[in-house]
Amino acid sequence: MFEQSIVKFINRNSQALNFSFSENDREKAWLQVNNSHQYSNDAACWNAFLNLLSQNIVSTWLKNELDLSQPIILSSPDIWEFVNGTSFSIGDKRIVIIPSEAIDNQEFSVPQEWVDIPKFVADYYLAVQIIPDELSLSIWGFTTHIELKNQGEYDAIERTYSLLSDDLISDINTFIVSLELCPQQREVIQTLPIISTNEAEYFIRQLSKPSAYLPHLDINFFKWGALLENDAWRQKLYKNRLITLIPLSSWQKNIENIFDAGWQTLEELFAASKVNLAFRMRNKSSNKQPDANTLKQIKELIEKIKNTADEGEKQIAAERLGKIGYQDQEIIDTLIYLIQTTKKEETRWTAAESLWIIDPKNSTVGVKRGIDLGMQLAGYPLALIVGVLEKSDGKAAILVQVNAIEKEKYLPSGCRMTVLDETGKTFSEVISREADRVIQKKFSGQQGERFSVKITLGDSCIGKDFII
Structure with a gap:
């Protein structure tokens, strides 16, 4: 069905210029945008992937077709955080390609x-169909800026100019x-109207907030255009949208235990502070050889975790292993096994807490880190702690x-x-209520989903933004 649709479209436009690319080309483009955390959400990441892959193919074609005495200058990849499309500047001419996965290109x-942004305006606009799964790309028509402005239908809601396929020039050789x-x-x-630095800074703050979509529809177009046209402002907005996100997936894959600035293991976090002794004692492991009775108890607890079907007993056994705090590989392997196999969320977290007491830097199945918020919240020294665990269903706890x-x-009473x-x-x-030592929330999420945590006390507020 999928292949037939593509064939039907190509047959209807016999003058379309068709390209094929390799799986390696596709994977290289995907890894370049997905693994480097260059974009703030899934929509921007996928937009960047389609544009980068199309850019690579079209730029190679242009170099082969044209006798170039000047280099091709590409638009900055930061634009893909905000809008679909890629520009190619060759001398005084500019080309824009607009990639689309649509099969029925009406x-x-x-x-x-x-x-409508003077700095972005092109002479020619190429309609590009790209199907990554089929390793295919087609340039199926083109138009000019003059045609778009005079004949294109403007959609004020979507902010697009559109031409019917019959109104495009289909002969790519003509281009x-x-x-x-x-x-x-x-x-x-x-x-575009001139906006002040103060106004630009206001918009940058507003548009830097986490969002699961491209933010171009959030403000008046002409204000938005003035912001994008200014390289310094656009770059600042782009960077702000990235630095607000803390990638939890990279924590789990972090073999060298190097984390985002300020985030530490709990051992490091509380060792550096004058935290109450009870907390430090219940989070301390030991390499000291236990006595015979304790070793017997450890063996029984391990057997219970491996052999009993009762989730409540498994949870109690995991908690006791953490209280014993003996750093032993068999205990560590048993707790990891329990985290990976249990279907009960509380059992999973109990096993994880015991694992991190015994082996604080263990990130085999998850990781827990904290950041000292200092005296930022109404003068109170507080810490934000975040843990993430892999689940068998592909989600993260x-x-x-x-x-x-x-x-x-x-905690101070009323801390929110x-x-x-x-x-x-x-x-x-x-x-928090009076005499609360900690407030917490547990939940699950899919990879790529985002969430934010705000801590409020009185008029003071601190926020952190995360991506799973």
């Missing part, structure tokens, strides 16, 4: 940014001839906690921990 839609022989094909457009550190034995989903909607809120 029309060609171009984001307004490429049409090469026009590019070499014709003058610039740009309509005169109005300049997440734990977020707020702890008092240094001389404070309890809010967990928000990737749209900014609150899905959990916990408020």
Whole structure:
């Protein structure tokens, strides 16, 4: 069905220029955008992947077709955080490609940014169909800026200019001839309004907040265009959207135990502070050989975890192993086995807590780290602790906690921990009472999902944003 649709489309446009690429080309492009955390959400990451893969293919084709005396200058990849499309500048001419995975290409839609931002305007716009799973790319038509502005239908909601496929020039050879022989094909457009530095900074703050989508529809277009057109402002917005995200998946894969700035193992976090003695004692492992009775107890607890079907007994056994705190490989392997096989969430977390007491830097099945928030919250020294565990269903189990550190034995009453989903909607809120040592929330999420944690006390608030 999928292949037939592609064939049907290509047959309808016999003049489409068709390319095939290798699985290695596809995987290389995907790894380049996915593994380097260059984009803040799944939508931007996929947009970047399609554009990078298309850019690689089209730039190679242009170099082969044209007798270039000047280099091809590509648009900055930071643009893919905000909009679909890639520009190629060759001398005084500019080309924009708009990749799409659509099978039934009844029309060609171009984001307004490429049409109405003077610095982004091109002479020619190429309609590109790319199907990564089929290793295929087609250039199926093109138009000019003059045509888009005068004949294109403007959609004020989606902010696009569109032409029906019948209104495009389908002979791609004509594009090469026009590019070499014709003058610039740009309509005169109005300049964008000037916005002040203060206004730009305000928009940058607003648009730096976590979102699961491209943020181009969140403000007035002309303000948005002025922001994108300024390289320094666009780069600042791009970087701000990235630095707010803490990638938990990289914590789990971190063999060398190097983490985002400020995040430490609990052992390191609380050793550096004057945390109450009880907390440190219950989170301390020992290499000292236990006596015979304790060794017998350890053996019985291990056997119970491996052989009993009662989840409650397994949880109690895992907790006791943590209290014993003896650092032994068989105990570590048993706790890892329990984390990987249990279907009960509380048992999983109990086993993980015991594992991290015995082997604080163990990240085989998960990791737990904390950050000292210092005196930032109404003068109280607090720590935010985040744990993540792999689950057998491919999801991740997440734990977020707020702890008092240094001389404070309890959390200040009224300390509020809010967990928000990737749209900014609150899905959990916990408020400390008198004599609370910790407040926490456990939940599950899919890889690539985002969440935020806000800690509030009085008029003070600190937030951290994460991606699973």
